[in-house]
Amino acid sequence: MKKKQASTILAIVTALAVLAGCGGGSTATGSQSGEAPAGGEQAKGPVSISIMANLHTPEVPSDKIEKIIEEKTNTNLEIQWVPDGTYDEKVNASLATGTLPQVTYLKNAASLVNMRDAIRNGQFWEIGPLLDQYPNLSRLKPDVLKNTAVDGKIYALYREVPLSRQGIIYRKDWADKLGLSTPTTIDEFYNMLKQFKENDPDGNGKDDTIPLTDRNDLIYGAFKTISSWFGTPNNWGEKDGKLAPEFMFPEYMETMKFFKKLHQEGLINQDFPVTSKTDQQNLLITGKAGVYIGAMGDVSSLHPKVVEVNPNAELDVQNKIEGGPNGFGIWSVPGYGSVILFPKTAIKSEEELKDVLAFMDQLMSTELGNLIYWGIEGEHHKLEDGKVVPSEDTKLTDREVKPYQAMQVGGPLTVEGFLEAKHILPVKAKSEQLIVENNDYLIEDPSAALDSKTFNEKGVQLQEMIKDGTYQFMLGDIDEAGFQSVIDNWLKSGGQQIIDEYNASYEASK
Numbered sequence: 001m002k003k004k005q006a007s008t009i010l011a012i013v014t015a016l017a018v019l020a021g022c023g024g025g026s027t028a029t030g031s032q033s034g035e036a037p038a039g040g041e042q043a044k045g046p047v048s049i050s051i052m053a054n055l056h057t058p059e060v061p062s063d064k065i066e067k068i069i070e071e072k073t074n075t076n077l078e079i080q081w082v083p084d085g086t087y088d089e090k091v092n093a094s095l096a097t098g099t100l101p102q103v104t105y106l107k108n109a110a111s112l113v114n115m116r117d118a119i120r121n122g123q124f125w126e127i128g129p130l131l132d133q134y135p136n137l138s139r140l141k142p143d144v145l146k147n148t149a150v151d152g153k154i155y156a157l158y159r160e161v162p163l164s165r166q167g168i169i170y171r172k173d174w175a176d177k178l179g180l181s182t183p184t185t186i187d188e189f190y191n192m193l194k195q196f197k198e199n200d201p202d203g204n205g206k207d208d209t210i211p212l213t214d215r216n217d218l219i220y221g222a223f224k225t226i227s228s229w230f231g232t233p234n235n236w237g238e239k240d241g242k243l244a245p246e247f248m249f250p251e252y253m254e255t256m257k258f259f260k261k262l263h264q265e266g267l268i269n270q271d272f273p274v275t276s277k278t279d280q281q282n283l284l285i286t287g288k289a290g291v292y293i294g295a296m297g298d299v300s301s302l303h304p305k306v307v308e309v310n311p312n313a314e315l316d317v318q319n320k321i322e323g324g325p326n327g328f329g330i331w332s333v334p335g336y337g338s339v340i341l342f343p344k345t346a347i348k349s350e351e352e353l354k355d356v357l358a359f360m361d362q363l364m365s366t367e368l369g370n371l372i373y374w375g376i377e378g379e380h381h382k383l384e385d386g387k388v389v390p391s392e393d394t395k396l397t398d399r400e401v402k403p404y405q406a407m408q409v410g411g412p413l414t415v416e417g418f419l420e421a422k423h424i425l426p427v428k429a430k431s432e433q434l435i436v437e438n439n440d441y442l443i444e445d446p447s448a449a450l451d452s453k454t455f456n457e458k459g460v461q462l463q464e465m466i467k468d469g470t471y472q473f474m475l476g477d478i479d480e481a482g483f484q485s486v487i488d489n490w491l492k493s494g495g496q497q498i499i500d501e502y503n504a505s506y507e508a509s510k
Contacts, residue, residue: 047355048076050101050346052091054338054406055081061403065371073362081403088114095123100343102356105159105406109448112148112156112339116451119150125342125353128154134357136364139414144335147448152509157360158336160411164438165295166225166330167319167431169302173312174201174290182316186229186258186323193267196290212262213289214272215280218467221272222293224331227255228443231324234331236447236502243446243502245495247466248487251324256483259474273471285309296431303425315427319434320441332442334449338406360409369415372408375401387422450509452501458494465490 060081070077080101082090087107094100095118106112118124128145131137131154140157148156168189175181175192178199183189193211195201202209214222228234232251236243246252262268269275269283281298283289285305292302296317306313322328340360347353362368374381374388380401381388391397412418423429452459469486472478478486487495 046070046074046076047359048078049103049356049359050078050080051103051105051407052080052082052094052101053105053403054087054107055083055403056406057398057403059399062400064400065375065404068371068376069363069368072368073359075359079407095343098345100346102342102346102352103360104341104343105338106156106341107338109334109336113451113456115341116150116456119155119341123344124155125344125347125350126153126155127157127342127353127357130354130357133354134361136361136410136416137357139364139416140410141335141414147334148336148339149449150451156339156341157409158340159338159406159408160335160413161333161337162435162438163332163335163442164330165297165435166228166293166438167296167317167434168321169284169292169294169296169299169315169317171196171201171284171290171313172316173314175316176314177201177203182318183321184318186226186321189229189321190258190267193262193291194265197265197267201290202287208288210266210269210283210289212268212291212293213275213280213283214268214293215275215277216273217277218470220294221280222268223255223259223470225293226258226321227252228329228331229321229323230254230258231326231329232443234443234445236445238446242499243450243506244499245466247470253480253483256470256473260476263474264476273475287313296434297428299431300423300425300428303427317427317431317434319438328441329443330438330441332438332444334445340409363407363409364415366415366417369408369410370417370419372404373401374419383419384422386419388419389422389424446506447502450502450505452498452505454494454497454501459498462490462493462495462498465493 066077066079069075078101084107088111091100091104091106091111092114094104095115106115115124128149131140131145137157144158144160145154145156148154148158168183170192174196178195178201180192180195181188183192196209196211198207200207200209212222218224227246230251232249232255233246235246237246237249238244239249259268263270263272269280269289272280281292281302284292284302287306287310292298296319299315299317303315306315319330320328342353342356347356363372374390375397377383379391380397381390383389412420421432423432465486469478469483472486473480473483491499
């Protein structure tokens, strides 16, 4: 026990000594690390850390930022950059051969679900009981950590993502011309679409405008967001004390009926079930459509393209559309993008694990958190009024900065002193404000941390059944009885097992 206590104290002292070298400014120009600690002791030699990270750019980044991280953390890094398209395949192959690195990033929630059996089999370190020992890691949100849990235990750190970016982007100049204010209810939203259809908002004298542009995506397109307005649960909800899938709730049916009405009245692009995101956005960009539902932050990329076609065009954003009896609510993601696991094949002891966690803790420091995300001040960005203005040389930032964002631990809500962007475009600034505001109205997914063997095996296939049935109803090909037949088939094909398994997991988690 004394030996273990001594090792723990040594690891904490080492982490604090190194962190002292990272406590300066918010970019990579602060004080140097690696100085001898107080009392004349020699600093611990560089720790070797192996990492597998997802590469979202065509080229492996330069090692400029990597070398700064090594210097500040007193480490030697070995980073495997694996292209996004083959990342899950590489992780699974490395797991099978026992060659995963010490720090293994997983792409997303689906990747974590696929890794649950390996976690249960003891192939990764449980880290939950250790996180309080690290000043930065202890800032990670308990609710988000819970969403990564396996059987109630924490094995993963996470990269933060906004909980809900969803809202509407619309042609404000069209609304102003027709005397319409920002919609705040479903009825007002419907009226805006109706006016955009019937009253020639673009002034070309033709009946050719499409009010709402949508795409073949029930989640990130318009459907799930409008479904939230009606009060539909997020993937799963509680019904009579038990969990049930969203499509078994009456609010889901109300949403489908609303879309069926929009389709019948020509208030949405008629081919939306087969429209790509690119084509959906092009309808707004070219002035053929007036409303886009999705990530409000998309306004920053859509605005310049819209005004290039029509210099007099003006976009605005809105998030709060009330429809259900409980007021405004909006669906949320589990709060993480990628997660980070620590394989026992690469980390042989708890002392070694603590060295690795001390390094991860430093990645969450003010200085390195900003370095990883924004790059080097004066090279990759500049500061104006304490906010970041990224370099206009996007090829430079794509090459030297963007790949390292995949190594982020936490994010703006958890990294102390994380720098904000200065948005030159006012509507982009407004969208970011509304994304933060959404945090007060979240509809969370109660199944995020639950497990179902049948869902893991058949979930994707069964969800296609519901997706097809939803589109068939909205297009008028089936009625309510027809959709109930789809649900009955889903239940018989494994859906009832998923319900039973999720409820068993739900009860066990209480």
